Amino acid sequence: MELNWSTFILEIINFLVLVWILKRFLYRPVLEAIEARKNRIAQEKQQIDALKEETERLNRETQNKKNLWEEEKEQRHHALIEEIAAERESLMEQLHTELEQERRRQENLDRARRAEINRKMEAQALRQGGRFVSRLLERLACPELEARQIELLMEELHRLPPEKARTIQTAMEEDGGDIKVFSGFTIPGETREQLSEILQQVAGPARVSFHKDESLLSGVSVHVGYWVLEANLKDEMKFFMDIVDDEH
Numbered sequence: 001m002e003l004n005w006s007t008f009i010l011e012i013i014n015f016l017v018l019v020w021i022l023k024r025f026l027y028r029p030v031l032e033a034i035e036a037r038k039n040r041i042a043q044e045k046q047q048i049d050a051l052k053e054e055t056e057r058l059n060r061e062t063q064n065k066k067n068l069w070e071e072e073k074e075q076r077h078h079a080l081i082e083e084i085a086a087e088r089e090s091l092m093e094q095l096h097t098e099l100e101q102e103r104r105r106q107e108n109l110d111r112a113r114r115a116e117i118n119r120k121m122e123a124q125a126l127r128q129g130g131r132f133v134s135r136l137l138e139r140l141a142c143p144e145l146e147a148r149q150i151e152l153l154m155e156e157l158h159r160l161p162p163e164k165a166r167t168i169q170t171a172m173e174e175d176g177g178d179i180k181v182f183s184g185f186t187i188p189g190e191t192r193e194q195l196s197e198i199l200q201q202v203a204g205p206a207r208v209s210f211h212k213d214e215s216l217l218s219g220v221s222v223h224v225g226y227w228v229l230e231a232n233l234k235d236e237m238k239f240f241m242d243i244v245d246d247e248h
Contacts, residue, residue, distance in 0.1 A: 141218035141233055143185045149219040150183075150191055153231040157198045165202050168227050172203045175225030179208045182223070184216040184232060199224070 160168075172179075179199050181187070187195070187210055196208040203224045213221070219232025 141184060145233075146183060146185050146187075146218040146220070147191065149231050150187065150195060153220065153222075153229070154195060154198050157202055160202060168203050168224050171225035171227035172206060173225075177206075177225070179203060179206050180223040181208060181210045182213040182216060182221040183210065184212075184214055184218045184220075184234075186212060187220075195220075 179196075181195065181199075192208075192210055199208055199222065200206060206224075215234055217233035219230075219234075219236075221232055221235070222229040
């Protein structure tokens with residue numbers, strides 16, 4: 001077969017025109033599309049990488065926050081345990097103090113009760129003793145005992161301090177009147193004279209009158225103005241019973 005150069009050249013020209021047309025209208029858009037896709041893929045990859053980095057950052061922040069929360073929770077847990085222990089210790093100390101105070105209060109109450117019981121027993125014993133002494137003194141009341149009481153009174157008047165004697169004299173001067181002597185029994189004449197003499201020496205010149213008062217039981221009650229000297233069983237018993245009442 002004989003080669004037709006004109007046809008061959010036309011085929012080459014057609015091929016070149018086709019290549020140019022393809023490159024011009026098909027290959028370049030495909031390359032541009034491929035490039036655009038590559039760029040889009042690259043952008044998407046950058047976005048994915050950025051999103052991944054953001055996710056990792058968020059994960060790290062979340063983990064850090066979780067770790068911090070765990071640490072804070074642990075610290076709060078320990079703080080709560082310590083606070084509970086301190087509060088328990090405080091409550092135990094308070095309870096111990098209250099129990100100690102209650103124990104002391106009970107001890108004080110017990111001591112007070114025992115003291116009250118002892119006081120009542122002592123008061124009862126004193127009252128019984130007082131009644132016994134009163135009955136005993138009533139039985140002992142006699143002229144002989146009264147004579148001894150008057151004798152002791154005269155001894156006391158002899159030893160009377162000067163300031164006490166001045167008090168009696170002042171009472172006699174201000175009140176005036178007689179010196180009155182009351183006795184449980186009738187005082188013998190000689191004893192009356194001795195007692196009158198001593199009273200006049202102490203109180204000053206005055207008439208001394210004697211009166212019987214059986215309520216005195218035994219002894220005398222001397223009235224010099226507003227001044228009174230008691231030396232009798234009645235007042236002794238009254239003094240004793242007053243002590244008993246004071247103790248009660």
